Amino acid sequence: MGLQLESPSRNGGDMSQTEHAKSGVGGEEPADAVALASEDGRIDDHGNPIDASSDIDFDCPHCGHQLVINVRGAGLTVVCTECGEPIQVPIPDGLEIADLDETPEQMFAQIVRLRSALSHADERIVDLEHAVASLMERRTTLERARLASLHRSVEMGNLLHTVLKNQNEITIVVQRIMALLAEEEK
Ligand SMILES: [Zn+2]
Numbered sequence: 001m002g003l004q005l006e007s008p009s010r011n012g013g014d015m016s017q018t019e020h021a022k023s024g025v026g027g028e029e030p031a032d033a034v035a036l037a038s039e040d041g042r043i044d045d046h047g048n049p050i051d052a053s054s055d056i057d058f059d060c061p062h063c064g065h066q067l068v069i070n071v072r073g074a075g076l077t078v079v080c081t082e083c084g085e086p087i088q089v090p091i092p093d094g095l096e097i098a099d100l101d102e103t104p105e106q107m108f109a110q111i112v113r114l115r116s117a118l119s120h121a122d123e124r125i126v127d128l129e130h131a132v133a134s135l136m137e138r139r140t141t142l143e144r145a146r147l148a149s150l151h152r153s154v155e156m157g158n159l160l161h162t163v164l165k166n167q168n169e170i171t172i173v174v175q176r177i178m179a180l181l182a183e184e185e186k
Contacts, residue, residue: 005081006068058090071095072102 054071065082074091102110 005073005078054092056089056092060085060087062087 055068056071056074057066057068059066060080060082062080062085063083065080067080067082067087069078069089071092073089074095075089077086077088079085080087
């Protein structure tokens with residue numbers, strides 16, 4: 001994507017180097033955007049001019065790491081470069097949608113990136129669909145096995161019942177024979 005978090009320390013002290021690093025964020029920042037800074041005189045909380053070339057400085061609410069992102073990242077959810085937690089980029093007071101307007105070239109580059117991401121997402125969807133199909137197949141197999149096992153245990157229960165019933169009848173017959181034998185001995 002075009003927006004990327006940076007740690008301010010990476011930009012170094014040299015001003016031209018800092019501007020160069022800022023231009024590098026997202027890779028499509030036009031060099032003349034810097035020259036247009038603060039044209040209309042609006043400023044943020046820290047007294048810095050707000051426009052499309054501004055960066056947003058903020059601290060990660062999870063780990064406190066100092067972060068910098070291009071103003072176009074305002075309001076987006078990004079991942080902290082330090083702790084990896086998802087964080088929402090603060091929206092500077094006074095920021096207007098017009099500040100975020102991009103040139104046709106930047107929009108085209110964005111569209112190309114989105115198409116590429118979409119194509120990767122399509123591939124991922126196909127992979128996931130295969131995984132789902134394979135899991136459903138596995139579930140069907142397991143359900144069949146469970147049903148067969150259930151049938152077996154019901155059948156074993158029935159057989160056991162038959163055995164017990166027969167055993168009862170045998171006991172009654174044996175008692176009868178014993179009684180007859182006892183009468184014979186009298
Ligand atoms: Zn963090």
